[in-house]
Amino acid sequence: MLSVNQIESGYGESTILRQVSIEVPPGQVVCLMGRNGVGKTTLTKTIMGAIKTKNGAIHYNGQNITKLAPYERAKLGIGYVPQGREIFGQLTVQENLLLGLEASRDRKAGVPASAIDKFPVLPSMYNRKGGDLSGGQQQQLAFARALASKPKLLLLDEPTEGIQPSIVQDIQDVIRSIKQQGDTAILLVEQSIDFVKSVADYYYILEKGTVVASGSIDTLDEQVIRQHLVV
Numbered sequence: 542m543l544s545v546n547q548i549e550s551g552y553g554e555s556t557i558l559r560q561v562s563i564e565v566p567p568g569q570v571v572c573l574m575g576r577n578g579v580g581k582t583t584l585t586k587t588i589m590g591a592i593k594t595k596n597g598a599i600h601y602n603g604q605n606i607t608k609l610a611p612y613e614r615a616k617l618g619i620g621y622v623p624q625g626r627e628i629f630g631q632l633t634v635q636e637n638l639l640l641g642l643e644a645s646r647d648r649k650a651g652v653p654a655s656a657i658d659k660f661p662v663l664p665s666m667y668n669r670k671g672g673d674l675s676g677g678q679q680q681q682l683a684f685a686r687a688l689a690s691k692p693k694l695l696l697l698d699e700p701t702e703g704i705q706p707s708i709v710q711d712i713q714d715v716i717r718s719i720k721q722q723g724d725t726a727i728l729l730v731e732q733s734i735d736f737v738k739s740v741a742d743y744y745y746i747l748e749k750g751t752v753v754a755s756g757s758i759d760t761l762d763e764q765v766i767r768q769h770l771v772v
């Protein structure tokens with residue numbers, strides 16, 4: 542589904558990612574882990590096209606998307622929930638959700654029930670400004686907005702960061718239900734090892750912009766955690 546092959550990317554003259562290769566198979570949950578500042582967000586932004594790939598290639602469903610603009614990648618079915626959520630604070634919840642449809646091929650159909658059903662708190666807030674929601678509610682809105690275009694690959698950048706435990710649990714349940722449906726793959730940036738172990742099929746660990754460990758989730762053992770993740 543997603544195949545990142547030996548990519549190099551960064552900001553201006555500075556190169557952050559070097560020789561990074563990852564695979565996200567259809568319908569699977571793949572976690573991207575690593576300490577602060579190792580390049581996890583840079584990788585999700587590069588996959589989405591917000592940062593240019595300097596070398597290497599990104600293929601999505603067999604198509605080379607390395608040079609496509611972010612909106613073109615979104616149209617192909619890649620959804621993105623950025624770190625920090627990036628909700629439009631002055632727009633209502635409903636308007637934020639409708640913006641999610643801009644990436645979709647079928648705008649007239651409206652926001653699909655499949656995006657809203659997973660976040661029962663949202664419909665009661667349709668007319669509230671995005672900026673007036675709590676951090677956890679904004680995260681749910683950002684998630685639903687990404688689901689509005691029915692993505693086949695979802696990039697989630699630290700969806701549980703700074704969020705109260707009950708909403709972390711809700712987000713975990715949503716990821717599980719997407720996984721159970723089996724038609725959307727997820728690349729998840731996440732720091733919590735328990736969370737990762739409860740939802741993921743595979744993991745990759747980055748250090749200084751390169752992949753230093755990877756495997757099926759049952760190989761994420763104490764030694765790997767101590768070596769690459771414990772601060």
Ligand SMILES: Nc1ncnc2c1ncn2[C@@H]1O[C@H](COP(=O)(O)OP(=O)(O)OP(=O)(O)O)[C@@H](O)[C@H]1O
Pocket residue numbers: 552557575576577578579580581582583584624
């Ligand atoms: N806009 C930017 N311009 C220049 N350098 C940047 C920019 N954004 C990030 N960096 C640098 O790129 C490196 C990787 O940052 P990145 O945000 O990808 O790491 P991360 O693993 O997602 O970290 P965190 O877990 O703290 O979110 C860091 O050294 C960071 O300082």
